[in-house]
Structure formats: structure tokens, C-alpha cells
Amino acid sequence: MDSHHDDYIARATAHDGLVRAFAIRSTGVVEELATRHQTYPAVTAGLGRLASGALIMGVMLKQAEHLLTLRVRGGGPAGTLLVTANGAGEVRGLVSNPQPDVPQSRNGKLNVSGVVGRDGQLTVTKDMGMRHPYSSTVELVSGEVGEDLAYYLARSEQVPSAVGIGVFVREDGSVEAAGGYIVQLLPGLSEETVGEIESKIRALPHPTTMLRSGDSPEDILTRIFPAGYELLDRIPVRLHCPCSRERAERALMLLGREALEEMRLEGLERGHTAAVCQFCAAEYRFTTAEMDELIEQSRAA
Ligand code: ZN
Numbered sequence: 001m002d003s004h005h006d007d008y009i010a011r012a013t014a015h016d017g018l019v020r021a022f023a024i025r026s027t028g029v030v031e032e033l034a035t036r037h038q039t040y041p042a043v044t045a046g047l048g049r050l051a052s053g054a055l056i057m058g059v060m061l062k063q064a065e066h067l068l069t070l071r072v073r074g075g076g077p078a079g080t081l082l083v084t085a086n087g088a089g090e091v092r093g094l095v096s097n098p099q100p101d102v103p104q105s106r107n108g109k110l111n112v113s114g115v116v117g118r119d120g121q122l123t124v125t126k127d128m129g130m131r132h133p134y135s136s137t138v139e140l141v142s143g144e145v146g147e148d149l150a151y152y153l154a155r156s157e158q159v160p161s162a163v164g165i166g167v168f169v170r171e172d173g174s175v176e177a178a179g180g181y182i183v184q185l186l187p188g189l190s191e192e193t194v195g196e197i198e199s200k201i202r203a204l205p206h207p208t209t210m211l212r213s214g215d216s217p218e219d220i221l222t223r224i225f226p227a228g229y230e231l232l233d234r235i236p237v238r239l240h241c242p243c244s245r246e247r248a249e250r251a252l253m254l255l256g257r258e259a260l261e262e263m264r265l266e267g268l269e270r271g272h273t274a275a276v277c278q279f280c281a282a283e284y285r286f287t288t289a290e291m292d293e294l295i296e297q298s299r300a301a
Helices: 027-037 041-059 112-116 146-155 191-202 207-212 217-224 245-255 257-267 288-300
Strands: 008-014 019-025 067-073 080-086 090-095 121-127 134-139 161-169 175-185 230-236 272-276 283-287
Touching (some): 027 090, 027 175, 041 067, 041 080, 146 161, 161 191, 175 191, 191 217, 245 257, 245 288, 257 272, 272 288
Antiparallel strands (some): 008 230, 019 175, 080 090, 161 175
16 A cells, blocks of 8 residues: 655755754645544544654654654543654554544644543654664653654653644545654754744744645745755655555464454355454455465464
8 A cells, every 4th residue: 555645754954964854745645544544634633743743753763674653642532543654754553543523623723632632641662673672651741743742852862853743634524734844953053043943933834834835845944944954855755554465364373273263254154354454454355265274274383
């Protein structure tokens, strides 16, 4: 499963390398996430913000195959939000309840903290090919996602960071714009420069206002650094799930013989058993004959 939109991250530095900046357009990725999981608007926004932030934090990892997982457990009616991104600009995500039966907007804004909840934690896990993945948990600040990611970056990674990410959902539930920026201030910047950057960021329109008016990720960076910045690269981003029929088969085998026999019985009338990937809703079908074979193999194992 792949999305084919002009979604990418512009990665840049400014002020002699003392500022790291990332701007992203992720409209196609978020639209496809929403379609795959049939999310209600406020959940689309919450999951989309998390996926957009994860894509940026993913490309901060040193290598393409390194993995970053963001898990938000806010105690809200949407349940847990989980996204995984890698260093190559690929992301996938899921939410335990995509269609919570609560008002999706409040005061004309999508009710993201209302569906995510604000009483809980954000857990960040990084798998960088070491024996143990690194994991860190912070309390949620607002349940609006962007602020929560900024708090994590400042608190846990000790890098003061401005995070602005948004998702604009149309009346019909489709995604018109998604994306934003993360700007990180490294030690050594003068107070004057920090003040300048902060005032530029405070004066920025909402990320989706910029994207809807046609701003590219580079245009967003130009608004933040009018005196110029150095563009390092443009990284295409996409929704991608590494699931496959082979992986589904291995997952089935792990369930053990008894569970397989039960599934075979349940699927007997249809003539097949379906294994559905939680992350992307892809369905892998195994005929009764194939189930028999798996059961036979699990007996031998
Ligand atoms: Zn999948």
C-alpha cells in the first residue's frame, strides 16, 4: 500500500548550523490514513498530527532502517494512538477507536484533545538496531499532539523545539491539508537570535492556513527564516506498511495449533480464514486447504 502525493519534508539548517528546521506537507499520507482506518474528523486530525510529527522525528534518526514509535494514551474516547515511522520517510499508524461517539468539533475547531484525552502519556520508542530500543515517557501537556511532542523534545531530548502541525478536514471528512514544522534551537545561539526566531514563529499563521494558501514546505521555512536558510534535502514521505502474506502467515503460526484449528472451523463456511493487518487494514486470505497445511506445519514444529 502506497500513497502517491507530493508529500515531502524539507530539511534545513540556519544560523550557522545552530538551528535545525524541518517543514512537512503530509496531506496525502493523512488522507490515506483516514481512508484506511475510516476515522471521524477529530481522530483524523489527532492521528494525522501524530503521523506528521513522527515522519519528521523519523528523519532525525541516523539511518533509513531505524524506527521511531509514538504512542499516545490520553484516556480519551479514541483510545490509544500509535504510529511508527522510519528514517526513510515511511509511516504507518492506528487508533484503537477510529469512530468515537462524541462531538468532533468545539468552538469551530476539531476537538482533538477531546477524542485523544489529556490525562495520560506520550511514549517515544526508538529502535536503532541496538540490543535494546530506547524508550521514554512524558505526561501529556494538552492532548493536542503538537504541544505534547514539543514538551517531549524539550524535556526528554533536551532540545528546545517549536512544533506546529495541523490537519484541515473538509465538511465531507476528507483531508484538505496536513503538515507543519519543527524548529530546534541548539546551544550557542545568541539570545537575540533566539528572540527573533521565536517572534517569527509566534507570528506564523496556522500550518494548515499556510498549506491551504499554497505554501510549500520551503515557503514555510522562508517565513521563519526570512534572511535565508540552507536546504539540506527534500525527503519524500509516504504511508507504507511492511506487512505481507508471509508475515501474516508467520503471525498465524505463532498463535499455535489450537487457535489455528478454531480459525479454520470459523472460516469453513466461507472457505477461507482472513488475517487483517491492524496497521493498514490489508486482508490476507488463507483457504481451508492452506489452513490445513499451516495446522500440519504447526504440529510438526
Ligand atoms: Zn499492513
